[in-house]
Amino acid sequence: MSDGRDEAEADGPKSEPDLIALLGSRLCHDLVNPIGAVGNGLELLEMSPGDGKAEMSLIRESLDAAMARIKFFRLAFGPGTAALVTAREMRTTLDEMYGQTRTRVIWRDEAERSRAEMRLACLALTCVEVATPWGAEVEVVRNEAAWVIHVDAKRLRIDEPxxxxxxxxxxxxxxxxxxxxxxxxxxxxxxxxRPVSVSADETHLSLIV
Structure with a gap:
C-alpha cells in the first residue's frame, strides 16, 4: 500500500520537463548567432577585393563572443566544484559575451569564489536574459548571504509564471x-x-539567490 507522497513521486517525472534535452536545445540556440556571424564574416572576406581588415575585425569579435559564452556556459551549466574563479575572469568573460549586445553587465563582486558559487550567479544571469531581449543594465553584487542582481531597462518582458x-x-x-x-x-x-526572491515591474527587476 502506497501513501500519497509515493504516488506523487511516481507521477512527478512524467509531468516534469526533460532538463537535459532542453539544455542541449539551449546551448545550440545560443551558439548559432555568434558562429553564424563568423560564417558571414568569412563570406565577406572571400568576396572583398581589399585587405579585409573590417571583415577580420567582425570575425574576431564574433569569435571572442562565442568563446566567452562557451566559458560562461561551463560555469552556469557545468558541475559546481571548489575550484576558484577570479572576479577579473568573470568581468572579462561578461564583457566579451555582452560586448556586441545592448546589455551591459556590471560585476561588483571583487572576491575569488568557487565554481559552485559562481554557477548560481551565472544561472541567475541567464534567467535575466529572458527578461531583457531589448537590452538592459545589470548589476551583480554579492552580500554576506546571497547574490543580488539588479536590472534596469526601458522595457522588460516578465513572464510571471x-x-x-x-x-x-x-x-x-x-x-x-x-x-x-x-x-x-x-x-x-x-x-x-538557498531562498530565492524576485521582484519586478515594467522597467526594474531584482533577483536574490
Whole structure:
C-alpha cells in the first residue's frame, strides 16, 4: 500500500520537463548567432577585393563572443566544484559575451569564489536574459548571504509564471529550451536550501539567490 507522497513521486517525472534535452536545445540556440556571424564574416572576406581588415575585425569579435559564452556556459551549466574563479575572469568573460549586445553587465563582486558559487550567479544571469531581449543594465553584487542582481531597462518582458518557477517545488511541464535555466536554478537552490526572491515591474527587476 502506497501513501500519497509515493504516488506523487511516481507521477512527478512524467509531468516534469526533460532538463537535459532542453539544455542541449539551449546551448545550440545560443551558439548559432555568434558562429553564424563568423560564417558571414568569412563570406565577406572571400568576396572583398581589399585587405579585409573590417571583415577580420567582425570575425574576431564574433569569435571572442562565442568563446566567452562557451566559458560562461561551463560555469552556469557545468558541475559546481571548489575550484576558484577570479572576479577579473568573470568581468572579462561578461564583457566579451555582452560586448556586441545592448546589455551591459556590471560585476561588483571583487572576491575569488568557487565554481559552485559562481554557477548560481551565472544561472541567475541567464534567467535575466529572458527578461531583457531589448537590452538592459545589470548589476551583480554579492552580500554576506546571497547574490543580488539588479536590472534596469526601458522595457522588460516578465513572464510571471516562469519566474514563479524559481520558488516552486514543481517545474512546469511546458518549459522551453530557452527557459531551461529556470528549472536548473530552481532545483539547485532547493538542493542547497538557498531562498530565492524576485521582484519586478515594467522597467526594474531584482533577483536574490
Amino acid at each position: 516562469l519566474w514563479q518557477t524559481l520558488g516552486s517545488a514543481k517545474l512546469p511541464a511546458d518549459l522551453k529550451g530557452s527557459e531551461v535555466q529556470f528549472g536548473i536554478l530552481a532545483r539547485l537552490t532547493r538542493q542547497l536550501r
